[in-house]
Amino acid sequence: MLSADEGGLNLTMPPERARALMFRGLEVGRRFADGALDFDEHRWRRSLVAYDQLARMSDTVHQTWSSGFGSWLLGYLTHPKSYRRLTTTDRSMIHHALGAVADLDDAFEPGINDAYRKLPRPVGTLRVSPRY
Numbered sequence: 001m002l003s004a005d006e007g008g009l010n011l012t013m014p015p016e017r018a019r020a021l022m023f024r025g026l027e028v029g030r031r032f033a034d035g036a037l038d039f040d041e042h043r044w045r046r047s048l049v050a051y052d053q054l055a056r057m058s059d060t061v062h063q064t065w066s067s068g069f070g071s072w073l074l075g076y077l078t079h080p081k082s083y084r085r086l087t088t089t090d091r092s093m094i095h096h097a098l099g100a101v102a103d104l105d106d107a108f109e110p111g112i113n114d115a116y117r118k119l120p121r122p123v124g125t126l127r128v129s130p131r132y
Helices: 015-033 039-076 088-108
Strands: none
Touching: 039 088
């Protein structure tokens, strides 16, 4: 793990600290290349994090959708004020797809008993963010 003064865009990092970090990276790279790091285990853990985050996200989306957002969106799609290049068919497909995402909640039921103690910690983050 990196300390607060080792990570990020640290343009004023002293050269000796930068060398130490480079050495640590080189050692990890060597270990990875020599097979000391189990990539299948890494992917398994990432799968568990994805499962946990998708379960949480699907529950939130389902609650929002079924609390009226789905109905509101269906009505709003007849007269949106922006992105007018989206056709009626496009907007209908968007509504249908978001409804299907809301229905994913069923795939995570019943949930894993005591998931907090069984799944990786700290909890990861799954987020939607813009690409630039």
